[in-house]
Amino acid sequence: MDIVKKPFRLLFILAGLLSLGLGIIGIVLPVIPTTPLLLLASYCFMRGSKKFEAWFIESWLYKKHLEGFVKKREMTLKQKLSVLLFADCMIAIPFIMTDSWALRAGLAAVVLYKYYYFFTKIKTVG
Template sequence: MIRRMCLLIIGLISLGLAIIGIIVPLIPTTPLLLLAATCFVRCSDRLYEWLITQKHLGPYIKNYREGKGIPLSAKITGVILLWTSMLFTIFFVVPLIAVKLILAGVAAFFTWYILKQKTLI
């Protein structure tokens, strides 16, 4: 019972963060949805079925499971939003050069990660 409740809570938190990640480029949507699906499959068949058949979230999981990749439009949008938010933060928010360099490195890493994924056609 306690295990099931913990999995449910972790799944719901992951799902919430994944939904936020659709809008905020630095939060990885697909891994969080996969974590939520993994938790739900172990604690609630109803939530798992809802998640994988949900109109907007289900395709993330299905495309990943089937190895189809990321749509080109999502790659372009993700990279543009990533760099827009990072450059704004680097030039207008963060005063420390070391932190600016770390942020640029994080942006470069996630850009590489997004672009190396298979493109869904």
């Protein structure tokens, strides 16, 4: 793994804490996607601090929402739909704002591919 310089490690830790906080809020509010934010928090902690990474991996949040995906490449249908619909909303913004049919076709291809990937390459459980 790359050695991240100290100021950047602090930024990764702060981004991880922000993502973690938003992910926790997402457990209660269905409009905020829990799983993608917790994945981002995990990545940020991994890049920022071994201590934060170890703490997060031992937390109930990680075990409940991410462990199955990380270890077995499996997700619940609810987790898949949460990730996919959040990504669709983010892709919809440039899709609506652009006049380029080529860009719209590219974005539509991305949407189709991510659904294909999630439902054929990631196992659906419980």
